[in-house]
Amino acid sequence: MKILFLAPLSPKTGNHTTAERIRSHIEAAGHTCELRDAADFQTPAQVTNLVSRNPPFDAALAIHLYKAGRFLLDMAAPFGVIFGGTDINEDMKVEQKRVVMEQVLLKARFAVAFTDKLKEEAELFLLSQSSKIYVQPQGIQTEAAEQFCWTEFLKSSGVSSQRGDELRVFLLVCGLRRVKDPLYLVEVFSEWHCEDPLNVLVIIGPKIDPALTVEVEAVTQRTAGVFLAQERSQQELHAAVKRCFAVVNSSVSEGMSAAILEAMDLGVPVLARDIPGNAAVVQHEFTGLLYSTPQEFVHQSQRLLSDQALRERVVRNGKLYVEEHHSLKQERETYQQLVDSLL
Structure with missing residues (x-):
């Protein structure tokens, strides 16, 4: 399966590290996963055009319902989303963004929250989609440089x-x-x-x-x-x-x-x-x-x-x-x- 993965990808941020790690999980299962920066797109139509190119993408994934998920709304292919902290802690306070996030959650096949608390907040402030929100904490793997002064x-x-x-x-x-x-x-x-x-x-x-x-x-x-x-x-x-x-x-x-x-x-x-x-x-x-x-x-x-x-x-x-x-x-x-x- 060929998957488009949208996420905010400022260098050396938590989002970037998380996206790269999840991409590696997907590719380890034999899929092709193309990671793209959500900041490179201005409209859902741009993503729809990208997805339909030959060979087309079969599905999509996004980190952040507003920053990235909104670009998937016009797409025919199925997609899943992953909540970012900004979704619940900041974007939810802005009515225009909250409405868009509800639309993304309604259309998504699944959503992932990092904690039970984030899932509870999402269920409280967005249209109830409890059955499709999964809780999966971030996986952690550390490796310190051997040559370090x-x-x-x-x-x-x-x-x-x-x-x-x-x-x-x-x-x-x-x-x-x-x-x-x-x-x-x-x-x-x-x-x-x-x-x-x-x-x-x-x-x-x-x-x-x-x-x-x-x-x-x-x-x-x-x-x-x-x-x-x-x-x-x-x-x-x-x-x-x-x-x-x-x-x-x-x-x-x-x-x-x-x-x-x-x-x-x-x-x-x-x-x-x-x-x-x-x-x-x-x-x-x-x-x-x-x-x-x-x-x-x-x-x-x-x-x-x-x-x-x-x-x-x-x-x-x-x-x-x-x-x-x-x-x-x-x-x-x-x-x-x-x-x-x-x-």
Whole structure:
């Protein structure tokens, strides 16, 4: 079967990584899967023309009901959709987008939500299509680069590496866009750093929003204890995660943060902002720590510093959680079965 796969594909984002992984699952089952960036299309007619070319596509798949799914509405071929966090957390609030998302969900053969919470929200705010919404958490597989120099990483990020082994590096992994709120902790973290210079915050991720990138660059240059690192390959990023003290999430909204799950899989504690998408995967004091304000972030970080038993518990349970609930094998089987249903 020849399948068109539409998704928002900004480089080195969670969507891109997820789409590539799902494509590999589909192709492993013997299908041909062509991944295209939804941003390359302006109208459903363009996708309809693409699908009907010889040889035509037999079916389609899309990540994000609004950003990508809307382009499949005029297509005769069957399709399935995968919810993105933005669908439920942001696009649902805009009536015009919500109506389009309902149309996409009605026409889709199936829809996939990463968590039970996302499925519940979809059922609550969209026309009830409960029977066609499946829950399949993201499959996680981490691989750290073998050739990685932590000291060089710190130096290139602007961090003085003279006491590199003593530093407690909090790594905020996120694309630079508003929904990730990368500056949320900066002021309070800097105050904490001034009290204890061994605590530093390094922000790392692709520069997606140009205006926000300029702002983040300016703020980090003038703020003590907070640094902006150049984005790295996934293997290098995983190597950096393994060396850091904790991975931080400060997003306003999340579907399912791969950075959080990857940190858990790599045996690193997670400090995540207490929002529904994060609370769905981080159980406070069991698989990680949640915070609701910058001040609470510092408090939870201090607990992680002083309570070794707490640190060991969240690391152990976080890794077990990923192994039990985010199996790559289970994800592969689910998508292969769902794609077969498009025949």
